[in-house]
Amino acid sequence: MDKVNLRQFLCITFLVAIAMKMFLLPVLMMRASGRDSFLAMIFALSADLLLMLVVIIALQLSGEKNVFELLKNAFGSIVSRILLLLVSAFYTFKLFVVLADVRMFFSTSVYSSTMSPIHLLPFIALLVYFAFKPFSASGRLTEIITPLVVVSMLLLCFMTLPEVDFTNILPIAGEGLDKAVNGTYPFALWFGDFTVLLALCGKVKGGGGKLYFGLISAFVGFAFMLLFSTTLFSAYGDMTEVLTYGHNISNMTQYGAGSYKFGRIDLIIYTLWLSAVVLSAGIMTLFICRSTEYTLSSKIGKWVTLGVGVLLFIMSIIFSEMNRVTEFMTTVMWLPAVITQYCFPIICLIAGIINKFKERRKCYDKAEQKA
């Protein structure tokens, strides 16, 4: 069966909420906004919550229709195909961002002596495998990994929270809101993840009004992220060394309390968090595969996904200078990210409204004919 149930949908929402924001993002935001990263994070997460609301309404309005059928009934076949293909192309690039995140973290912290694209190969293979499975398999996987992710996040919070002085983030917006704003839009690629949930149009069993619980799920995920990020912002927000010590969170938490007594358990915990990233990336791959199946041909979808995997691997070899990649993402790609991730759900919402209107019109016409 190619559907997820409500519980699986809530777990997917939670994991997607936290996935992209764990490894590089907090550090990148700190470089841009310093201690005001806390405010920047709140702005961005609030926008994402609104985005989630739009996505849920679109899912509810879609009924049993998948995303292609939803758009096709409203805007016609050609426009819907173009839209889906463009969004799929964007998600192909966003997958590259995910890979860059993972590569940056694991290559510099763990596998510094070996060629990093090689470590991405199993990750890419897993993403392609996602596309070969029905949604129900992804949903069941989510139910298994969500408790692991929650436990690992709680563990890390408990390990670091007692040692942190949260007053370090004060004063909030001490130098005005400019710094906070500078820490939002350049990182649009790391936000707006809920758009990918539109792949689940017509694929959520027992949805209806209960889909709005997804907002709670997203909020809980964001709360976790904010707590964790604020911990780091408070602990390291005014450290100038963060600009030179590297990009990733691991290089900072190695100085966490107890790391020599108990060992670097945080490395194991980050690896567990990676499962959320894998899941989120897997949903993106599924989106690309299904969009291709809907727009081109059902036979081509899996081959295209395989091609996307190969392309991602080649891109990770070619574009290996991570500083330049990050710069490109934050200076050039932020605008396409904002347009795609925040406009596409609105387009789907409009499509849903048009579909509802057409259905009511049909019912009304039928009733008139009968009369």
Added chain:
Amino acid sequence: MERVDELLSKIETPTLYAVSAFSSCGTEGKVIASVDITDAMALRDLIRAINTADKNKLTYDVLENEVLVSLEHKHVTDFSEQMTGLLSGDALVFLDKQKGCMLVNVRKYETRAVAEPPTSGVIKGPREGFIENIKTNLSLIERKLRTEKLSIERLKIGKQTGTDVAIVSITGITDSKVIEEVKQKLESIDIDGVLDAHYVQTFLEPRPYSIFNQIGSCEKPDVAAAKLLEGRVAVLVDGSPIVLTLPFICLEDVQSPEDYYERSTFASLLRVTRIVSLFLGIFLPGFYVALEVYHFSAMPLQLLLTVMNATKGVPFPPLAEILFVMLLFEIIREAGIRMPQAMGLAMSVVGALVLGDTAVKAGFIGSPAVMIVALSAIATYTVPNAAGSSALLRVLFTVIGGLLGIYGLLICGMFLVLYLAGINSYETPYLAPYAPDISRDKQDGLLKTPIVDVVRRPKSVPNVNGTRQKR
């Protein structure tokens, strides 16, 4: 008699069958039966009953209703049915100038006694086990389920073996769609011989090439009866003490019959122990190698120093060392099963002490490696039904851990879970009741609920009557 001659002419070795002519009540006839697989006394009783019959004329009706009343018999006219009966050990009674023959059950197969199966030992609870005779096995199930709703459908599979196969279910509980699907799959088997239940198992599984069990198996009638009561279908194969049950969820491998004969809190503790053991068995060597090669900083300092001292001077890298010890263990295990009993003790000493202890003292391998592999290997045998797949996964995760560290273990683990999440055994999700989450079925999941609280049948197994008890 031409019919007898025709029958014997089809048989490659007619001397395996004895023919006895008789004349009784003015009727001529012949009895044909196997020399080896019939009960001589029953055959003698049969011939005596025919010869001493005091009737006007001997017909099949008279034989059926008046002469052969103490023997199981059946009038057949179909030639293939006659041949099948003869090859199975039945005696055929032909009456001259009358159509067909009487099939009389005088079979006698050498079988062993019903005893406790070696792979399903329990401390508390029934100790009966299935044997190779399908009739005995069916009787054991019928003794447990004394209901008129017990449905047994029989088939013969195998062109050369003609193996009896029985599909058992309970009408009013089992979903008929599952029974139909099983029946269809069994009827479509076109093979020369079926010698064991495993032959049939591969045809019933949705993914026959997978390393994971997708069909349950049991050797005890109480387990089979319990599974039938949950809405499952049982498949019995003549010649095999293993009974197949389906649909199947992977949690069944972790369950033991003893869980149902112990207090539920203790049973829950045992199940948790088995799950933890299974995880240790599969992941421990890979995790150890990953820590040693890539993440030694994740170990507490004291433990790290201990491990480093223990592995000082070992010439092999950690991955090679662990794989070598695994290979040693598998050799010892396999040899322990195959070698003659007389040599068993001596070779066990050689294997365990000489190979293990001496290899460590010589510095070829480190003692942590021996301890890790031994612990993981023993841990997998807490779940013996999953031992095969666990052994393969253990090697896979060890290699992955050595090449890619914990990150690789996670990716491989997610591959595994995604694969398992995609398996459905006759519309039952393989990872039920945890993925998808089915709250009702968790009463018999990782933690065991007392029987008094088990009111409903498992939702994950298709059934037509969800109520087990009224409370």
